[in-house]
Amino acid sequence: EQIEKGGYDHFMLKEIHEQPTAIKDTYRGRMLPDEGLIRMAGVDDNLERIANAKRILIVACGTSWHAGLVAEYIFEELARIPVEVEYASEFRYRNPIISEKDVIIAISQSGETADTMAAIKLAKEKGAFAFGVCNVVGSSISRETNAGAYTHAGPEIGVASTKAFTTQITVLTLMALKLAKHNGTISNTDFRTYLQELELVPGKIEKALEADEHIKYISDIYKDARNCLYLGRGFNFPVALEGALKLKEISYIHAEGYPAAEMKHGPIALIDEEMPVVVIATKKGHYEKVVSNIQEIKSRKGKIIAIVTEGDTEVRELADHVIEVPETIEPLTPLVTTIPLQLLSYHIAVMLGKNVDQPRNLAKSVTVE
Numbered sequence: 564e565q566i567e568k569g570g571y572d573h574f575m576l577k578e579i580h581e582q583p584t585a586i587k588d589t590y591r592g593r594m595l596p597d598e599g600l601i602r603m604a605g606v607d608d609n610l611e612r613i614a615n616a617k618r619i620l621i622v623a624c625g626t627s628w629h630a631g632l633v634a635e636y637i638f639e640e641l642a643r644i645p646v647e648v649e650y651a652s653e654f655r656y657r658n659p660i661i662s663e664k665d666v667i668i669a670i671s672q673s674g675e676t677a678d679t680m681a682a683i684k685l686a687k688e689k690g691a692f693a694f695g696v697c698n699v700v701g702s703s704i705s706r707e708t709n710a711g712a713y714t715h716a717g718p719e720i721g722v723a724s725t726k727a728f729t730t731q732i733t734v735l736t737l738m739a740l741k742l743a744k745h746n747g748t749i750s751n752t753d754f755r756t757y758l759q760e761l762e763l764v765p766g767k768i769e770k771a772l773e774a775d776e777h778i779k780y781i782s783d784i785y786k787d788a789r790n791c792l793y794l795g796r797g798f799n800f801p802v803a804l805e806g807a808l809k810l811k812e813i814s815y816i817h818a819e820g821y822p823a824a825e826m827k828h829g830p831i832a833l834i835d836e837e838m839p840v841v842v843i844a845t846k847k848g849h850y851e852k853v854v855s856n857i858q859e860i861k862s863r864k865g866k867i868i869a870i871v872t873e874g875d876t877e878v879r880e881l882a883d884h885v886i887e888v889p890e891t892i893e894p895l896t897p898l899v900t901t902i903p904l905q906l907l908s909y910h911i912a913v914m915l916g917k918n919v920d921q922p923r924n925l926a927k928s929v930t931v932e
């Protein structure tokens with residue numbers, strides 16, 4: 564097992580560090596920036612059917628559901644196709660309205676999650692076209708769907724999902740770009756910019772990983788917190804949800820993710836000097852609005868840990884701690900802002916002596932309902 568961990572203390576840490584390579588493996592052969600092309604067999608072979616979808620339904624569970632939420636923002640922004648994201652377990656039991664013009668995308672690392680599988684079967688019965696985004700090759704969901712795209716992240720052993728999440732977002736971004744190009748909802752210049760920026764993401768993740776020691780230092784300060792709030796807006800709202808989930812899963816600290824502006828409709832009541840608040844406050848993406856959310860937290864004496872763009876000065880003045888990530892175009896920021904949140908939960912769990920790779924009560928894949 565030590566050999567399999569490749570010199571890391573835990574699979575989770577190894578998998579966090581594998582993300583630059585995993586993302587390259589996801590887009591290798593699919594993304595051809597010089598030709599200004601994206602090739603994805605599963606999409607290419609069914610291009611008209613998918614690009615003409617009246618609606619895209621995304622079904623998933625857990626971390627994969629969070630990747631689906633990021634994809635909703637990306638698909639709507641780029642391809643201008645309406646998207647709905649559903650928990651597979653809710654979708655399958657509520658007699659959903661599905662038409663033959665719908666495309667359903669199931670996102671599943673394992674490809675074995677029972678609820679996601681049932682959701683796909685139901686949608687297919689009602690005539691929808693089913694597309695799978697799975698990591699495990701030959702898995703049940705990848706076989707049940709009409710077409711699909713593998714994430715090629717390599718085996719993920721840690722129960723808390725890390726590289727599966729970022730590679731799912733990568734595949735879905737490629738798919739959205741491809742549909743956008745086909746439907747003429749993106750200019751050639753923007754399309755090329757996206758491809759060039761995507762190629763830079765692995766290097767930017769490497770850079771984000773360099774904050775490890777600083778994140779360890781912050782983890783030590785907050786490891787005894789009873790609660791923690793995560794806030795983000797736009798493309799980074801799902802990242803806040805995912806950050807909170809990671810902390811809950813492996814450190815057993817109660818954490819909640821919220822869209823930053825919704826804070827005033829409830830969670831703000833919880834803020835006092837005992838409450839750490841992790842805020843994703845990267846440039847662009849409603850930056851000024853997030854800054855004012857940070858001021859609201861500060862005036863209630865909450866402790867602020869902010870994820871900021873390299874070189875940021877405004878948030879640095881307000882926050883108790885800042886963690887810098889390299890700048891990228893806004894829809895791609897989740898791929899970098901996720902990294903410090905993974906490391907934060909990892910270090911806190913290790914410091915608390917928890918079983919990081921196999922947290923209590925959780926399974927890597929839930930094959931029962």
Ligand code: G6P
Pocket residue numbers: 624625626627670671672673674675676679722723724925926927928929
């Ligand atoms: C379990 C795992 C999570 C995962 C979820 C969905 O809860 O512990 O890490 O996100 O199932 O799994 P899937 O394999 O469908 O992505």
